[in-house]
Amino acid sequence: MNRAPIDNCPYCDSDDGYYTKDYVMGRTRYNYHFNGTEAENGEYYEHLKHKNGKVAYCKNCDKKIFNLAEMN
Ligand SMILES: [Zn+2]
Structure with a gap:
């Protein structure tokens, strides 16, 4: 669980949520x-x-x- 340290965005005040930019690498197959x-x-x-x-x-x-x- 990644409970955020804040309840809404300090810039736009949105409580819509957040995302991380994940790095994905590799080759897969699409059937x-x-x-x-x-x-x-x-x-x-x-x-x-x-x-x-x-x-x-x-x-x-x-x-x-x-x-x-820094969340831990
Ligand atoms: Zn925002």
Whole structure:
């Protein structure tokens, strides 16, 4: 759980939430049926390496609002 140290954005006052910029690297496979429709792609993300961002950005105004590393 990443409980934020603030309840709303200090810049725009939005309480919409925040996001992190995650780094994703790798190669994956996207499955199709022969008629061109999407097939089962439940493992699409499992082949990728994730690195979660350490900075939280406001969903509304995109400004940096706090540092996730300082939350512990
Ligand atoms: Zn904001």
